[in-house]
Amino acid sequence: MSSLSSASFVLSDASTASIVESEQVHGALADDIRGLVDVAIRTQVSPDVVAEAQELVRQAARILAEDADDAPAGVHFNAEGRSWNWGNAVVGIRNAIAPPVVLQWGEDGIVRSEVDLGVAYEGPPGCVHGGVSALILDHLMGETASAAHTRLTVTGTLTLRYEQPIPLGRVRMQAQITEEVGRKVTVTAQISAANSDEPGIKAQGLFIIPSWATQGSVPSGVGSLD
Amino acid sequence: MSSLSSASFVLSDASTASIVESEQVHGALADDIRGLVDVAIRTQVSPDVVAEAQELVRQAARILAEDADDAPAGVHFNAEGRSWNWGNAVVGIRNAIAPPVVLQWGEDGIVRSEVDLGVAYEGPPGCVHGGVSALILDHLMGETASAAHTRLTVTGTLTLRYEQPIPLGRVRMQAQITEEVGRKVTVTAQISAANSDEPGIKAQGLFIIPSWATQGSVPSGVGSLD
Numbered sequence: 325m326s327s328l329s330s331a332s333f334v335l336s337d338a339s340t341a342s343i344v345e346s347e348q349v350h351g352a353l354a355d356d357i358r359g360l361v362d363v364a365i366r367t368q369v370s371p372d373v374v375a376e377a378q379e380l381v382r383q384a385a386r387i388l389a390e391d392a393d394d395a396p397a398g399v400h401f402n403a404e405g406r407s408w409n410w411g412n413a414v415v416g417i418r419n420a421i422a423p424p425v426v427l428q429w430g431e432d433g434i435v436r437s438e439v440d441l442g443v444a445y446e447g448p449p450g451c452v453h454g455g456v457s458a459l460i461l462d463h464l465m466g467e468t469a470s471a472a473h474t475r476l477t478v479t480g481t482l483t484l485r486y487e488q489p490i491p492l493g494r495v496r497m498q499a500q501i502t503e504e505v506g507r508k509v510t511v512t513a514q515i516s517a518a519n520s521d522e523p524g525i526k527a528q529g530l531f532i533i534p535s536w537a538t539q540g541s542v543p544s545g546v547g548s549l550d
Numbered sequence: 551m552s553s554l555s556s557a558s559f560v561l562s563d564a565s566t567a568s569i570v571e572s573e574q575v576h577g578a579l580a581d582d583i584r585g586l587v588d589v590a591i592r593t594q595v596s597p598d599v600v601a602e603a604q605e606l607v608r609q610a611a612r613i614l615a616e617d618a619d620d621a622p623a624g625v626h627f628n629a630e631g632r633s634w635n636w637g638n639a640v641v642g643i644r645n646a647i648a649p650p651v652v653l654q655w656g657e658d659g660i661v662r663s664e665v666d667l668g669v670a671y672e673g674p675p676g677c678v679h680g681g682v683s684a685l686i687l688d689h690l691m692g693e694t695a696s697a698a699h700t701r702l703t704v705t706g707t708l709t710l711r712y713e714q715p716i717p718l719g720r721v722r723m724q725a726q727i728t729e730e731v732g733r734k735v736t737v738t739a740q741i742s743a744a745n746s747d748e749p750g751i752k753a754q755g756l757f758i759i760p761s762w763a764t765q766g767s768v769p770s771g772v773g774s775l776d
Contacts (some may be wrong), residue, residue: 328715332675349597353590353604360611361587361646364579365623365637367614371575378579380610384603385586388593396669396676396718397591411591411672413679420587421647421670443622444647446637447689449558450622453639454705455688462681463673479680479712486705489554492622 328478329536333399333407340406350410350418357420358444365443407473414463425460427467435468436498438518443492451489454525457515458484461497461527465511468499469531476537477509480530490517490524499527507533554704555762559625559633566632576636576644583646584670591669633699640689651686653693661694662724664744669718677715680751683741684710687723687753691737694725695757702763703735706756716743716750725753733759 338346360381367374397411397418410418414425423445428436439460447453462482469477499513509531514523564572586607593600623637623644636644640651649671654662665686673679688708695703725739735757740749 328674328677334675349600350590350593353600353607356604356607356611357583357587357590360607360614361583363611363614363618364576364583364646365642365644366618366620367576368617368619369614373613373616374575374579377610377613378582380606380613381579381582381586384606384610385582385589387599387603387606388586388589388595390599391594392589392592393594394592396672398672398675409672411669413671413673413682416591416672418591419670419672420590443637444645445639446622446624446635446642446645447639448554448704449560449624451554453685453689454692454708455685456639458684458688458708458710459679459681462684463679466680478674478715479710481712482680482684482710484684484705484708486707489704 328534333401336400336402338400338402340402340404343402343406343408347408347410347417354416354418354420354422354424361420361444362442412463414460423460425463427464429472434498434500435464436496437464438494438496440494441492446492448489451491452495452524454484454486457490457495457525458482458527461499461513461515461525462529464497464499465513465527465529466531468501468511468513469509469529471501475533477531477533480508480532482529483527485526486524487526488522488524490515494518495524507535509533554760559627562626562628564626564628566628566630569628569632569634573634573636573643580642580644580646580648580650587646587670588668638689640686649686651689653690655698660724660726661690662722663690664720664722666720667718672718674715677717678721678750680710680712683716683721683751684708684753687725687739687741687751688755690723690725691739691753691755692757694727694737694739695735695755697727701759703757703759706734706758708755709753711752712750713752714748714750716741720744721750733761735759 399409401407410416416422423439445456496518497515502512503510511529513527515525516523625635627633636642642648649665671682722744723741728738729736737755739753741751742749
């Protein structure tokens with residue numbers, strides 16, 4: 325089995341400026357792939373037109389594969405305190421599976437986010453998949469437990485109470501730390517349709533600061549281990 | 551807010567044979583898009599090569615958009631008892647976000663699945679995002695509660711206990727009904743690396759058979775409302 329330690333995070337000599345530039349280039353590609361994922365679900369074109377599109381997709385993948393890592397993107401950081409996790413399934417800039425979620429760290433201690441969940445996030449007819457809500461809540465809550473990336477946390481337990489279905493479209497979520505005892509951090513959160521005050525799901529999570537992460541050996545800015 | 555009822559499911563006059571044929575065509579496209587999502591995370595090509603790939607992706611999306619629905623894929627069924635949910639975030643044949651998961655219904659009452667989770671499902675460095683495990687467990691458990699699609703269920707509560715990180719790669723999961731009282735169905739499940747006997751996450755869920763789904767009005771074969 326895999327185990328995590330402070331060595332799981334890669335110190336990079338890339339400047340923050342070069343990382344921002346790279347994120348613009350690859351973020352734009354990921355955005356276009358998100359559009360492709362979406363329309364591939366909705367399309368009604370004939371099989372020969374599908375084949376035509378498929379050949380273009382393969383060509384694009386071949387070009388990108390000409391020089392590519394085998395390894396996952398991982399989590400990197402530099403000496404300027406910038407970190408990046410481009411492959412992350414919720415926030416990864418390069419990952420077309422990620423909506424991507426962007427977090428707003430409030431001065432009131434509440435971490436908020438709004439994001440559009442389109443047809444690729446469907447579960448019940450016309451509604452957000454309950455597991456997709458679990459996915460993004462898990463991430464939001466882990467980041468919240470990390471106290472704005474000042475410490476590392478891992479998920480201990482997560483409990484989700486499904487109140488009502490959330491229609492596909494814009495959703496709103498928020499999370500906050502409600503208790504903290506030693507290395508145990510409790511976070512509560514909820515997600516709803518952006519235009520509704522009634523939560524679709526209420527969640528509570530227990531997050532742990534691993535003992536190996538309390539030795540001062542963890543790079544700042546790396547944040548939650550979701 | 552959205553609400554669900556038996557009217558959420560669309561009766562189609564498409565034959566099962568035509569659905570199978572369509573799934574082959576669009577499933578192949580979704581597979582190629584999955585490959586594209588994966589390599590877009592790993593690629594190291596220069597910005598001008600990225601731009602070239604991006605143009606191909608846009609062209610593919612334009613072609614597919616020439617005739618496309620606005621609506622999400624939804625859940626359809628036909629008179630032969632076949633159902634399909636092509637946009638589903640976990641099992642959707644047309645959805646490049648879905649791994650997709652394929653379930654094995656055991657005669658022992660255990661529902662099993664194995665699936666490869668590549669670099670697009672990353673959370674902690676080199677590991678499956680905890681929320682991705684939650685996403686696919688939620689779906690697996692909901693389908694399990696539906697007793698091989700003989701009834702409809704919705705998620706009530708879901709509790710996940712994170713035991714250890716699961717490395718990216720092949721994962722194995724299983725679920726079974728452990729209690730049933732009235733309209734409440736309890737399901738327990740776990741997910742682990744395919745080559746490990748130690749669970750990465752243990753889960754328990756309470757699933758509800760909605761009152762509107764106990765009137766015999768729900769099409770058979772539709773299954774869980776995840």
